[in-house]
Amino acid sequence: MELLEGRLRVDDLDSFIADLGEIGETHDVTIQAFDARYVAGRRHLERAVALADRATERGENVARDRAVEILLYAAGRRQIDRALEMGVDEGESDVIVLIDGQGDERAARTDLEDRFGLESVSALETVEEVVDVDVDTDVGEDVNVDRDLDTVRSFFEISDVERVATTASLEDLVCERVALLEVEK
Numbered sequence: 001m002e003l004l005e006g007r008l009r010v011d012d013l014d015s016f017i018a019d020l021g022e023i024g025e026t027h028d029v030t031i032q033a034f035d036a037r038y039v040a041g042r043r044h045l046e047r048a049v050a051l052a053d054r055a056t057e058r059g060e061n062v063a064r065d066r067a068v069e070i071l072l073y074a075a076g077r078r079q080i081d082r083a084l085e086m087g088v089d090e091g092e093s094d095v096i097v098l099i100d101g102q103g104d105e106r107a108a109r110t111d112l113e114d115r116f117g118l119e120s121v122s123a124l125e126t127v128e129e130v131v132d133v134d135v136d137t138d139v140g141e142d143v144n145v146d147r148d149l150d151t152v153r154s155f156f157e158i159s160d161v162e163r164v165a166t167t168a169s170l171e172d173l174v175c176e177r178v179a180l181l182e183v184e185k
Contacts, residue, residue: 001049002099002109004118005036009092016088020097023111024067028103031112032067034074036094037151038086040174042121047175048074049100051182070098076156076177086155096121 010016016033024031039045052069055061062078063069075083088095097118099108112118152158152170156177166173 001046002105003042003045003121004097004099004109004112005121006095006116006118007092008088008095008116008118010088010090013088013090019115020067020112023108023115024099024101027101027105027108027111029099029101029105029108030066030070031097031099031108032070032074033088033095033097034071034086035088036096037148038075038155039096040152040156041171043171044174044178045074045096045098047178049098051178055182070100073178073181076174076181078181 020031020033034045048070052061052066052073055073056066056069061069062072063080068080068083071087072078072080072083075086077083095118097112097116099105099112109120113120149170152174153163156174158170158173158177162173163170168176
């Protein structure tokens with residue numbers, strides 16, 4: 001799995017999705033773009049990919065398209081229209097783009113970097129680590145700095161009571177929500 005990040009301006013969402021699909025088909029990989037504000041960390045996306053693939057192998061997938069199935073699991077929702085909130089929308093936003101598959105992930109990454117000006121992410125931090133970054137340090141244009149805990153907690157319906165009742169990290173709780181999608185089918 002490869003991750004890219006950056007700030008994008010999407011003027012035509014259908015065209016953007018078609019571009020991602022074209023690059024994915026060319027390199028035999030799945031590409032899914034996420035609004036960075038909703039991604040709790042690398043494990044969050046890794047777990048979503050693993051569970052989406054397992055559902056497909058078992059014939060229990062909701063979506064015909066692997067990228068959409070990954071989005072459903074990442075969002076922890078079975079309804080596509082509700083999961084789309086976690087996807088990219090028209091306008092300018094920070095994004096995280098996932099590339100995964102048996103094909104040439106590196107070539108797909110290069111095409112995405114060239115076409116959209118995205119940057120590779122070697123280790124996507126958890127949202128909690130990003131929020132704790134000292135604003136006086138040199139963090140450059142890191143997309144993750146703009147994510148916040150409240151957005152993730154609200155989207156995944158993680159209450160303050162739940163946070164106080166456990167020593168689990170926010171990313172752990174989000175991964176739990178993703179895994180619960182399997183149970184709630």
